[in-house]
Amino acid sequence: MLIQSFDRIAIPVFVLDKEHRIVFWNKAIEAMSGLSSACMIGTRDQWRCFYASPRYCMADLMLLEDPISHLETLYAGRYRKSDLIENAVEASDYFPEIGGGRWLSFTAAALYDAQGEVCGAIETLVDISEQKRFEQMLQEREQHFRELSITDSLTGLYNVRHLHEQLRRELARAVRHPQGLSLCMLDLDYFKQINDRYGHLLGDRVLEMFAGVVRTSLREADLAFRFGGEEFLLLLPDTSAAEAFLVAERIRQTLELNTALSAILEGSVEDSVADLEQGLNMPLPRVTVSCGITEYRPGDNEKTLIQRADQALYQAKGAGRNRTLIG
Ligand SMILES: Nc1nc2c(ncn2[C@@H]2O[C@H](COP(=O)(O)OP(=O)(O)OP(=O)(O)O)[C@@H](O)[C@H]2O)c(=O)[nH]1
Numbered sequence: 001m002l003i004q005s006f007d008r009i010a011i012p013v014f015v016l017d018k019e020h021r022i023v024f025w026n027k028a029i030e031a032m033s034g035l036s037s038a039c040m041i042g043t044r045d046q047w048r049c050f051y052a053s054p055r056y057c058m059a060d061l062m063l064l065e066d067p068i069s070h071l072e073t074l075y076a077g078r079y080r081k082s083d084l085i086e087n088a089v090e091a092s093d094y095f096p097e098i099g100g101g102r103w104l105s106f107t108a109a110a111l112y113d114a115q116g117e118v119c120g121a122i123e124t125l126v127d128i129s130e131q132k133r134f135e136q137m138l139q140e141r142e143q144h145f146r147e148l149s150i151t152d153s154l155t156g157l158y159n160v161r162h163l164h165e166q167l168r169r170e171l172a173r174a175v176r177h178p179q180g181l182s183l184c185m186l187d188l189d190y191f192k193q194i195n196d197r198y199g200h201l202l203g204d205r206v207l208e209m210f211a212g213v214v215r216t217s218l219r220e221a222d223l224a225f226r227f228g229g230e231e232f233l234l235l236l237p238d239t240s241a242a243e244a245f246l247v248a249e250r251i252r253q254t255l256e257l258n259t260a261l262s263a264i265l266e267g268s269v270e271d272s273v274a275d276l277e278q279g280l281n282m283p284l285p286r287v288t289v290s291c292g293i294t295e296y297r298p299g300d301n302e303k304t305l306i307q308r309a310d311q312a313l314y315q316a317k318g319a320g321r322n323r324t325l326i327g
Pocket residue numbers: 154187188189190191192193195199200201202203204207228229230317321
């Protein structure tokens with residue numbers, strides 16, 4: 001009579017006897033699993049509700065000697081003792097077999113007879129798919145806002161704020177594992193003239209285009225930052241100065257090639273200056289970049305590394321621009 005009242009509860013519930021046979025399978029679990037109590041009661045088929053092949057459910061574990069050691073094997077780090085019900089344990093998991101995939105939270109507890117002996121086990125289930133979907137949406141949003149907070153909005157590269165975080169991390173790594181860490185400072189040449197001549201809008205488009213060249217020239221572990229207006233910084237882990245030189249040269253030459261055609265079309269650029277004010281499509285002017293490279297040396301800190309890369313860049317500018325120097 002007591003057990004039949006579970007049929008009045010909208011939460012899926014099943015009860016096992018101490019031989020792991022189903023003695024009760026309520027209406028809510030019938031609806032959730034599509035398995036009727038008529039076909040489940042008296043069997044040990046409770047696994048069919050959750051899994052594609054036989055395995056113990058949490059309620060089964062409550063009937064074994066030393067349930068905790070079995071819980072540790074099957075649900076290591078994913079189960080906890082219930083705050084509400086003494087000796088009950090709970091966990092949550094994703095079940096691809098149920099209703100096209102559902103997240104369930106489940107609680108299992110042993111049942112005791114009048115002598116205090118285990119005579120069965122009960123398991124209740126709650127569908128938490130909606131809650132999980134919501135949590136995932138929040139996580140994605142958080143991730144999105146975090147990415148925005150470390151990204152430069154014009155170029156899509158990382159901003160300076162993120163540089164300090166990453167540089168500190170990479171420096172700590174370079175101290176522990178001396179595989180080499182290189183820094184490359186890049187600065188577009190005569191960028192003021194581009195702004196002055198063609199306007200700020202086109203200047204912005206050049207910066208975006210350059211960021212695209214940088215992005216496609218790097219490996220996955222490399223990081224690119226917008227360091228200032230038309231100044232960029234590359235953080236290249238596990239990279240010697242000689243290897244960084246090749247990366248910088250690839251970027252420098254690609255930029256030169258990408259804008260070489262525009263140099264030929266310089267006339268049309270001049271003709272379209274009026275269009276520029278409205279940010280219309282037009283060839284970008286010829287742009288070059290100077291690069292300064294340095295490699296981690298024992299005793300370096302953020303400041304000394306950046307200073308040396310900056311110094312190498314300054315020398316590249318002084319030597320005529322559109323070149324890469326190692327400092
Ligand atoms: N369009 C645009 N221009 C920017 C932005 N940030 C900085 N600048 C411009 O970049 C120019 C940098 O000029 P300078 O520092 O004199 O350097 P430069 O003309 O590139 O000359 P060198 O570096 O010596 O080759 C300035 O005109 C800035 O206004 C930006 O976000 N958009």
